Amino acid sequence: MTAIVSIKNLHKHFGNFEALAGIDLNIKKGEVVCIVGPSGSGKSTLIRCINQLEPFDDSSKVKISGVDVRQDETARAEVGMVFQSFNLFPHMTIRQNIVLAPMRVQQLSEQKANAVADELMRRVGIESQADKFPRQLSGGQQQRVAIARALAMGPQVMLFDEPTSALDPEMVGEVLDVMRDLAVSGVTMMVVTHEMGFARQVADRVIFMDAGKIVEAGAPDKIFDNPEHQRTRDFVNAVLQH
Amino acid sequence: MYSSAFRLRDTAAYILALLLLSGSASAAEITVGANVGNVPWEFQDAEGDYVGFEIDLVKEVAAKLDASVEIVNIPFSGLFSAVQSGRIDIAISSITVTDRRLESVAFVQPYYDSAQSLTVDSQSDIASLDDMRDKVVAVDTGSTGDIWTTANTSQYDFAEIRRFEGIVPAMLDVQSGRVDGYISDIPGLEYFIRDKPYFTVVQRIETGERYSMILARGNPLADQVNDVISELKRSGFVAQLHREWFGSEPLPDSSTVSVIDRPLSTSVGGTDAGFVQTFLNWEVLLNSYPLLLSGLSVTLMLGAISIAFGLMLGLFVALVRMYGMRSASIAAKVYIDIFRSIPILVLLIVVYYAPPFAGIELSAFTAAAVALSLVSGAYTAEIFRAGIEAVPSGQFEACHALGLSYRHTMTDVILPQAIRVVIPPLTNNCINVIKDTALASVVAMPDLLKQANQAQALEANPTPLIVAAVMYIALLWPLVIMVGRLEKRFRQEFSQ
Numbered sequence: 001m002t003a004i005v006s007i008k009n010l011h012k013h014f015g016n017f018e019a020l021a022g023i024d025l026n027i028k029k030g031e032v033v034c035i036v037g038p039s040g041s042g043k044s045t046l047i048r049c050i051n052q053l054e055p056f057d058d059s060s061k062v063k064i065s066g067v068d069v070r071q072d073e074t075a076r077a078e079v080g081m082v083f084q085s086f087n088l089f090p091h092m093t094i095r096q097n098i099v100l101a102p103m104r105v106q107q108l109s110e111q112k113a114n115a116v117a118d119e120l121m122r123r124v125g126i127e128s129q130a131d132k133f134p135r136q137l138s139g140g141q142q143q144r145v146a147i148a149r150a151l152a153m154g155p156q157v158m159l160f161d162e163p164t165s166a167l168d169p170e171m172v173g174e175v176l177d178v179m180r181d182l183a184v185s186g187v188t189m190m191v192v193t194h195e196m197g198f199a200r201q202v203a204d205r206v207i208f209m210d211a212g213k214i215v216e217a218g219a220p221d222k223i224f225d226n227p228e229h230q231r232t233r234d235f236v237n238a239v240l241q242h
Numbered sequence: 243m244y245s246s247a248f249r250l251r252d253t254a255a256y257i258l259a260l261l262l263l264s265g266s267a268s269a270a271e272i273t274v275g276a277n278v279g280n281v282p283w284e285f286q287d288a289e290g291d292y293v294g295f296e297i298d299l300v301k302e303v304a305a306k307l308d309a310s311v312e313i314v315n316i317p318f319s320g321l322f323s324a325v326q327s328g329r330i331d332i333a334i335s336s337i338t339v340t341d342r343r344l345e346s347v348a349f350v351q352p353y354y355d356s357a358q359s360l361t362v363d364s365q366s367d368i369a370s371l372d373d374m375r376d377k378v379v380a381v382d383t384g385s386t387g388d389i390w391t392t393a394n395t396s397q398y399d400f401a402e403i404r405r406f407e408g409i410v411p412a413m414l415d416v417q418s419g420r421v422d423g424y425i426s427d428i429p430g431l432e433y434f435i436r437d438k439p440y441f442t443v444v445q446r447i448e449t450g451e452r453y454s455m456i457l458a459r460g461n462p463l464a465d466q467v468n469d470v471i472s473e474l475k476r477s478g479f480v481a482q483l484h485r486e487w488f489g490s491e492p493l494p495d496s497s498t499v500s501v502i503d504r505p506l507s508t509s510v511g512g513t514d515a516g517f518v519q520t521f522l523n524w525e526v527l528l529n530s531y532p533l534l535l536s537g538l539s540v541t542l543m544l545g546a547i548s549i550a551f552g553l554m555l556g557l558f559v560a561l562v563r564m565y566g567m568r569s570a571s572i573a574a575k576v577y578i579d580i581f582r583s584i585p586i587l588v589l590l591i592v593v594y595y596a597p598p599f600a601g602i603e604l605s606a607f608t609a610a611a612v613a614l615s616l617v618s619g620a621y622t623a624e625i626f627r628a629g630i631e632a633v634p635s636g637q638f639e640a641c642h643a644l645g646l647s648y649r650h651t652m653t654d655v656i657l658p659q660a661i662r663v664v665i666p667p668l669t670n671n672c673i674n675v676i677k678d679t680a681l682a683s684v685v686a687m688p689d690l691l692k693q694a695n696q697a698q699a700l701e702a703n704p705t706p707l708i709v710a711a712v713m714y715i716a717l718l719w720p721l722v723i724m725v726g727r728l729e730k731r732f733r734q735e736f737s738q
Contacts, residue, residue, distance in 0.1 A: 051643055077645030087636035091658050100654060101644035153644060 004029050004065055004157050004188050005050060011057040012045055012212075019045045020056070021212035027157065027190060032183045034191045034199035034220075037209035038235060043192040046209070047159040050190070051079040065156055077105055080150030084162040086142045088134040088149070094121070095130045098149045105153065113152075120148040124178045140171030144178055151187075158182065160191040196239055200224055208232045270309045272463075274300050275330035278315040279408055282433040282487045283336045295487040296334040299353065299471075300455070302479060306470045317407050319384045319695040322347055323704035325458045326520050332467065336427055338386040338451040344507040346520075346702040348459045350468040351504050352452030352497045353480050358387050359428035360445040361435065363416055368423060370445045375399040377422035380412040383692065384699020386451055387425045404606070404686040405696055409434055413441065415686070418598035420606075429488065452497050454505070464504070472501045523705040530697035530706040537693030538713055544607065544689060545676040548614035552675065553668075555615060556622025561652075564627060574623070581620035587681050589613045594685040610682035618675050625667045629660035666729045673721050677714070690714070 005027035012020035020042050027033055035043045048054045050062055052069050062069050069075040089097050098120060099113035108116070121127040124144040126137075134142055143163055150158060160179065164172045176198050183189060183202045193199060199206050199220060206223040208216045208231075216223060216232045224240070227233045276284040276296070284294040292313045304311045316324050321333035325347055336356070339349050362368045368377070376399060381388040383405040391403055404421055406412035409430060415421045417440070424431075428446055435441040457464045474480050481499055484492040492498035563574035581589075593616075594609040604612065633656050641651040683692035694710035 053639055053642060074645065076643070079643070081640075081643035083636060083639065083643075085636050087634075087640035089637065089640070089655050089659075091662075101646060104647070104650045104654065105645045150643070 002029060002065075003027060003063075004031075005190070006061075006063040006066075007046075007050070008061040008063075010046070010049060010060040010062065012042075012049060012054060012060075013057065019212055020049070023212075023214060025207070025214065027188060029156075029188055030186045031204050032189045032191070032202055033205045033207060034193055034203040035207045035209060036193065036196070036199060036223075036235070036239075037215075041209040042212040043209050044161050045212075047081075047161055047190055047192055050157075050159060051076045051081055053081075077101075077153055078156045080153060080155035080158040082143070082146050082150055082158065082160045082163045084165050086134070086139075086146045086166070088142055088145055090134050093131050093133055094126065094137070094145050097134070097145060098152050101149070102152050116152050117148070120151050123151075123181070124148045125174075138171060139167045140174045143167065143171075143175045147175075147178055147182075151182075157188040157190065160189065160193070162192050162194065164193070164195060194239075196224065196236075208235065210235070271312055272300075272304050272307075272309045272332060273312050273314060273330045275314045275316040275321050275324045275333040275335075277318040277321065277335040277408065278313070279410065280318070280335050281409070281430055283430065284313075284334060295354075295483050296336070296455075298483055298486075299474070299480065300332060300334055302474060303467055303470045306473065307466060317695075318382060319407070319699035321456070322702040323520075323698060323707070325456055326704065328458060331457065331461070331463060333456045336430065336453045337456055338449075339454050339505045340386070340389070340451075341508060342700070343456070343702040344505060346459070347456040348461060348464045349454045349456055349505045350464055351471055351502050352454040353471060353475070354429070354453040354484075354498055355493075355496045356449075356451050356453055357428050358390055358425055358447035358449050358451075359431050359443045360447065361413075361416065361424045361426070361431050361441055361443050362422065363419070364440050364442045366422065368444060371398055371447070374423055376401045378402045378404060378420070380404050380406055380415060380421040380424040380686070382406055382408065382412065382426060383696045385426065386449065387427065388696065389700065390447065390449055391425050405688065405692060406686050407684065411684070411686070414595055416441065418595070420598065420603070433487075468504050475499060475501050521704055521708055523701075523703050526697075526701045526703045526705040527709055529701060530694075530709070533693045533697050534690065534706060534709055534713065537688060537690035537710070538717075540607075540688055540693075541676070541679050541690040542717075544610055544614070544679045544682060544687070545672075547611050548618055548675050548679070549672050551611070551615035552618025552622050552671075555619030557626050559619060559623035560626035560630065563623065564630060565648075578620045578623050581617050582624070584617070586613060586617050586678050587684065589617060590681055590685060606682070606685045606687045609685055610679070610687050614675055614678055614682070617678070618671060621671050621674075622668065625664050625671065626660065628667075629664035630656060632663045633659045662732055666725050666732065669721055669725045669728065673718050673725075676718060680714075 003026040007023055007025040010020050010023040011018065023046060035046065037043050045054060049056045050069070064075045064078050067075045089100070092100065095114070095117050098117040099110070102108040102113040102116055103110065118127065121130060124147055126141055126144050126148065129137055129141060134145065137145065163179070164175050167175065172195070176195060179191070180202055203220050205217060206220050207214055208223060210231050216227060216229050223232065224236055227236055278292065279285050282294050283296040284292060287293045297313070301311050314330055316330070318335055321335060321337070324330045325333050338356070339352055360371055360374070368374060379391055379400045381391050381403055388405065391400065395403065404415070409426065412424050413434070416424050425447070428443065431443055435443065455467065481492050484490070484498050559574045559577060562570050563578065566574065590610060590613040593613045594604065594606065597604050637655055637659065638651065641655050646654070679689055680691040682689050683695065690710050690713060694706045697706035698704050
């Protein structure tokens, strides 16, 4: 079994506050992992540590395909990230947003980068928007562009940080559909989400976090229907009764 | 019984008397403009009081007219428009009577026969005007020294004329070696260098010029002042002043001793100068146009160079301040704070006059460009910092997540967004830099303001200044309008 993402004893402090209190986690190739838990439990911090958006304690280790992310700067290019607030480049067209990193980081020719972009825009259903600017698109469309932009680098794992939380309710579905397609096609994914339906349906494994720790992890049915821990039960009950 | 009409007339006469009284009360003070520092004619002594040959003379004249004197310090080239506009009644400053000046202002009878002189560093091997071939000459802007030197440039093959606003800055540049000689009124120079053996007057240049006071044309005070001066010559007061300030007897047939006629304009129909004649004089405009155009090109060049260097410097400093090592970041902040607090004029003078003493020779243009770039760089750095900080942190995170290098993050993503935020304040800064180039005229830079000043002193008419103002406006107004449009457009883009 080869782990794409390998996290050992991950500690992260914000001043005196311990945001992550020792996380151990391995993600297999093709696995879809959804991370759920209450606000402030450290879900977002966990995936932000994976691509070095947050520094973490020296004793901790995060590896992507066996490469320590702190040893090798190029490791973070192997990790794609989709943000809650899209973070598209507002001064560039959709196409320019997508081809920038392949051309600058992977040194692809413009022609090749465009071919990659065309393919990805089709895949997320925004091919007709190629020459528009982000502000001309709806939130759902913008988030699909962000997914295409991250995929353009051919990452080994895709991280999603609450990708639908900033969207109007009617646009949540179109983004989840794209993510579902990715999951089915074998993309390795870590998804921080509040969409329990999506987690139950798509995830291979659901991780419940609280207070900077993994409280419980397992198949969706187990976590949602038959949790071991009281805290997991309380959380699931609170969310599902909603 | 008086008729009511008669009473009314009485009342009117009473009011008129009051007005006349108050009128004569204000006439009892004579405002005198002087280029203070022009030794030994008008300068400040150790106590800060105004003293000098002409100060004593004008005070005595006023005393004879039962008036008090208020002295106003005005640079030489500004004296002519000051009397024309009525800001001052009389101007003194060893002003030479010339036909050209007589067309614009009124002179009283002269009281001193003068000449020009060439002063050099005592260690130089220049012994006369003939040794000034291919050398740089300093003069006072618009003075008779300026007029004489300009007229004789081809005869003596001077390399260049640099124009200063007074004896002290000019002599500093003689000392520093930036200029080779200074051509100026001989009495002032001999007085100035009497305790400075490192300067030598090597040649007297006879110009037959005579000094007198100027007033506005048509000012009735001129005749009164002239009469008093006649009286003071006859009583020996003026000759006494000569002994006091120069330590020698005046020549018996000189204008210091003998009463002479008031010099009058030779041009026909030259009466009171009207507003248009004074401020929008077409002939003066045509005469001074080439000078103003050359000044405009210097201003544009200095502005463009300072803006370009200021931009590069500012961007670099902003990046160092935001992302540099701690010590470099602190240095950048100190630089920004210092150069935003220092008045440009002070910096300009320091940059111009200090390096020569350390053996570094900076031309006036270089010194001005350095000073303006340094200040512009400090302001630009803060503008860039504000622009970069206005870019949301999510943009940096997205670049990081995509694996973009720092350089590409900046050039492809952050700066193109920051530039939209910074263009309006940057354009404002450009406007300020161009306006600040006018300050460079203090270091003998022939910029637009300097040339306008020279032209107005040569013509004894303020029209060149008005034309210069129009040129500045024509240059900067489009930029001002552009700032407004860009700000509006940016606000709209942001609100989308």
